[in-house]
Amino acid sequence: MVMLPPKRLRKFSKRSSSGCRTCRARHIKCDEAPGACNKCTSTGRKCDGYDLARLPVARLALALYPDVAPRLGWLTTTDEKRCFSYFMHSSIPSLSMFFDQPLWEKVAMQMSHVDRAVYHAANMLGALHEDSEQNQMRLSGENLSHPRHRFALDQASRAYEILHRRQASNDPKLREVMLLCCLLFVLSDLLMGRYDNALQHLRGGLRILQETQQQRQQRCIPELDDGLIYMFQRLDTEFSHFGPGEPFLFSGDGLEEDWPETDELHTLNDVCMSVRRALNVGIxxxxxxxxxxxxxxxxxxxxxxxxxxxxxxxxxKLQAQIQTLCDRSYSRFSHKEQQGLSLSMLQCLGQILGIKTCLIDGPLPPSWTPEFAALLSANEDFLAKFSERPTITMDYGIIPGLYVVTRCPHYLVRLRAIDILLSWPHCEAVANSNMVASLALETLRAEMQARDRLEVLGVDDEAAKALNSYLFNTLKSTSHAVNWSTVHASKILTTSKHM
Structure with missing residues (x-):
């Protein structure tokens, strides 16, 4: 039996958001000078630069980037400039922090500077991302008394109006513009906890994607950006947990396909492509x-x-291939590539344990505890080694694996996983760390209450009440939450008192 010390769930607190990578590694205060900090240059050290999402937006905008307003071909308001700056300097770096993402770093950046519909949709996301961060990523619906929410709604209306006027346009880029706006709407709805709306926008984007693919076979129309297609496929797959239980457009289990027979992976891109195919089947x-x-x-x-x-x-097989690549060439990869390799391994480990246990009816026997503890340790090792903490990303990171750990038969292992989720409020595509943590906590609470052992949870009452309120406000605003796989598995909605 694995005995682990109890750990009290932490109250929420803001992380340090400043410092270059070198100073953070040395655990000293950084002066955050533009380009390279004086703490490094004055001592002859190489300054490894800044993680953009860590710097306060105001300082980042002033110190690291020129003013973007002169490059826009239309008049902008002060609020629009501020939220667009947040989108560029915080949202895009966060979305691209785990892996290089040309869709965000190039396509979205460029299109938001030349297309007003994308610009207003980007402002909407920037406003909601900023508000969500300030609320520990626990928004559960619109609050029109809040200025940022009113601004986001106004920007969404402007984007809709521009797209509506252009419906009959022969602009060859219109479909790409519409898809990018759909994607920004989906992300904004997810940040707001509006899963029904997010699903509606996703399905709208998938229809556009399907129609475009059909029309390309009949006549010559421009190809869509590969990153956009991939992102909709990823969302379509991940919404299996929050929608009908299977993808809408990219359906089929893929098990009958001819899988690559290669025994080696040579680059991070090779790994990402292989993991992507596996997730499309496993999720x-x-x-x-x-x-x-x-x-x-x-x-x-x-x-x-x-x-x-x-x-x-x-x-x-994929796990073995990634391990072989790491054993052979890990030190040759950059820090970000090493992070991507480690994250890909975590994705495999979480999926493996989830799939191994998913057909077991009822509580898992204690003999499974070592495997859950090993997965938990792998996630803890990743967090100890890599300090980057995006608040919004389209890549699966630690949330799915830690959700699997919260199904462990040993309650102390589950508490450690919940504590990690609460210590890093963030969204990984459709998954929200607060949502997963609160579902797991409610399940564990019900089990401990049945055993009259609630005192062992060691949960701060104030934090627990806030989480409970966030969870059930979100679930009540969603028409089919009882059919979400994670909610169904948690069994917290088996009585009407919660809905």
Whole structure:
């Protein structure tokens, strides 16, 4: 039995948001001078530069970037300039922090400077991202008494109006503009906890994508940006947990496809492509499995077990390939590439344990505890090694794996996972760390209450009440929350008192 010391859940507190990478590694105060800090240059050290999302937006805008307003072809208000600056200097670096993302770093940046619809949609996201960060990423709906929310609604209306006027346009870039705006709307809705709206915008974008692909076969129209297509495919797959249990457009389990036979991965891009294919298979399978009852699993166990074994074989091979690449060439990769490799391994480990346990009906036996503890330790090691903490990203990071850990039979292991989730409020695509932590905490609370052992949770009452309020306000605003795989698996909505 794995015995772990109890750990009290932390109250929320803001992390330090300043300092170059070198000074943070040396644990000294940085003067944050533009370009390279004086603390490094005055002592002959190399300044490794700044993580843009860590710097206060005002200082970042003044010190690291020129004013963008002169490059725009239209008049802008002070609020628009401020929120656009936040989008460029905080949202885009956050979205690109784990992996290089040309969609955000180039396409979105360029299009928001030349297309007013994208510009206003970007302002909307910038305003909501800033407000969400200041509220520990726990927004649960619109509050029109709040200036930022009113501003975001106004910017969304402007973007809609411009797109509506251009519907009959022959502009070859219109579809790409519409898809990028759809993506910005989806992200904004997710930050607001409006999952129904996010799903509606996603489906609208998928229809545009499907129509474009069909029309490309009939006549010559420009190809869409690969990053946009990938991002919609990623969201379509991830919404399996929050929608119908399977993707809308990119359906099919992919198990009958011819998988690459290569035994080696040579670059981070090779790893990302392989992990992407595996996630497109693994995520929908987990989403369906967590929605099944024990009777459902028993009735179709042979077929489910066959798929389970096939998917696990894919992940085991991928895990071995990533480990081989790390053993052979890890030191040759840049810091960011090393982070991407480690994150890809975490994604595999979380999926493997989730898929291995998803067909077990009822509580897991204690014999599973070491595997959950190992996955928890892998996430803790990643966080200890890499200090970057984006608040919004389209890449899966620690949230899915830690959610799997919260299903561990040992409650202290689960508490440690919940504590990590609460210590880093952020969103990974559709997943919100607060949502996952609060679901896990409510499940654990119900179990401890049944055993009359609530005192062992060690949860701060104020923090717990805030989380509970956030969770159920979000669930009440969503029409089909009871059918979310994570909510269904938590069994917290089995009584009407919560809805």
């Amino acid at each position: 929908p399978f987990l989403a369906k499995a967590w929605l099944l009852t024990g009777a459902d699993i028993a009735a179709d166990y042979v077929n489910l077990h066959r798929k389970q074994e096939r998917i696990l074989s894919i992940y085991y």
